[in-house]
Amino acid sequence: MGIYLDNAATSYPKPQQVAKSIYDFMIKNGSSSGRGSYQRAMQSDFFVYETRKLVGELFNFKDPKKVIFTSNVTESLNLALRGILKENDHVVTSSLEHNAVWRCLKTLEKEKNITITKVPSTKEGYTNPMDVAKSIKKDTKLIVFNHASNVLGTIQPIKEIGKIAKDNDVLFLVDVAQTAGAYNIDVKEDNIDLLAFTGHKSLLGPMGTGGLIINCDYDINPLKVGGTGGDSAYEYQPDYYPNKLETGTLNVSGIVGLREAIKFINKESIAKIHNKEKELTAYALYKLKEVKNIEIYGPQNSEDIVGVISFNIKNIRAEDAVHELDSKYNIMLRAGLHCAPNAHELIGTKEIGSMRIGIGYFNEKEDIDKLVQALNEIQG
Ligand SMILES: Cc1ncc(COP(=O)(O)O)c(C=O)c1O
Known part of the structure; x- marks a missing residue:
């Protein structure tokens, strides 16, 4: 199986019941949602x-639609x-965004002439909320x-x-x-x-799942229009959520897997998952110092980071x-810019990238021990 330390990209393994639920759904049901009225479609x-x-x-939000x-x-x-x-809208964002945000903003800058303020942060990635407040202008629509x-x-x-956003009437x-x-x-x-969430990282669900929770009244334009399973004679996109x-x-097969993943998380409890990941992160920060010639980026304090360590x-x-x-140790981690060039600009590694450990719920301390040993061995 090897040692998988790339959970920041996607989590592995998934709970057994996630895979089983997808298999069962495909074998025993396999029908579309929102389309049919037969029993399997209703299920x-x-x-x-x-x-x-x-x-x-999971996020204390009570409106499923x-x-x-x-x-x-x-x-x-x-x-x-x-x-x-x-x-011409103005947007405020961090200095550490993934390209999922950054490329979207840069594209909208070209297409819609939006303006972007990147809030400064320290080399460790800490942001002072007061700098966010200072970035807000008359035409700021969103943070x-x-x-x-x-x-x-x-x-x-x-x-x-979020409080600053609320006080300034900004999304x-x-x-x-x-x-x-x-x-x-x-x-x-x-x-x-x-x-905005993705289902396949620490939510432990399958790839191809994610979502957006809309905890506001703003009327969001659709990205795509087409069939929704209802109101088919109407020539335009329905105007109600979802x-x-x-x-x-x-x-649906992916959503069924996500359903099982969330049930697993609820059963284990977020607190238990959080504590285990935090303990492993603290251990990794401590053990990595034994690696010769290492430079670790970001806060060296497990309270301030998730289980992601670049070095x-x-x-x-x-x-x-x-x-x-x-190839030699069957230990899997990722190297490069991790789709977040802005963060690398901040730490001065835009040219060289970094190695990255992504700790997950199913890792153990021995995984870190073996990594540390291998990192020393490969240096001779
Ligand atoms: C902070 C952040 N945003 C966005 C993404 C993109 O995730 P996905 O590929 O699931 O859309 C990632 C994943 O690498 C991420 O870490």
Whole structure:
């Protein structure tokens, strides 16, 4: 099986019941949702509805019809940004965004002449909420922040930023790709208007699942129009949620897997998952110091980061090191820019990238021990 330490890209393994539920659905049901009225189609509708409810509840959100399913958080972020931002709007964002946000904003800058303010952060990725407040202008429509960086792991003060957004009547969109399932997130307490999640990372669901929770009254334009299963004689997209924003056949098999994943998380409890990941992260930060010639980026404190640690080893290219870890030791981690060039600009590694450990719920301390030993061995 090897040692999988790339959970920041996607989590592995998944709970057994996630895979089993997808298999069972495909073998025993396999019908579309929102289309038919026969019993199996109704069961499919129920699975989708229950998943909306479970996802919402995970983030203390009580309106399942405003839990919109997408294929991943990239689509959710595109949906929110493209569906809200209009000509000449101003947007405030962090210095650490993934390309899922950044490329979308840069494209809208070209297409709709939006203006973007990148809030400064320290080299460790800490943002001062007062700098967010200072960035707000008369024409600011929205603030978009990741909850945690996928390069440095740094957790952002979303509650404080959300409060600033609320006080200034600005929408607050949060990318919880790296935290959902392993951190308590509460759309009300954290003042989140729009929460974009992906199903396949710490939510432990299958790839091809994600969504957008709409905790506000803003009327979002759809990304796509087409069949929604109802109102078929009407020539335009329906104007009610979720149909307005969910076009085409849903990924019901994936959603069924996500449903099982959330049931697993609820059974284990977010607190248990969080504590285990935090303990492993603290252990990794401590043990990695035993690696010769290592430079670790970001906060060296497990309270301030998710289970994501980026580092380099002097005189070894990150790509070469991860290749050797894989081929000789069967240890899997990722090298490169991790789709977040802005974060690398911040730490001065835009040219060389970094190696990255992504810790997951199913990792153990021995995985870190073996990695540390291998990182020393490959240096001779
Ligand atoms: C912070 C962040 N945002 C967005 C994404 C994109 O996720 P997905 O590929 O599931 O859309 C990732 C995943 O790498 C991420 O870490």
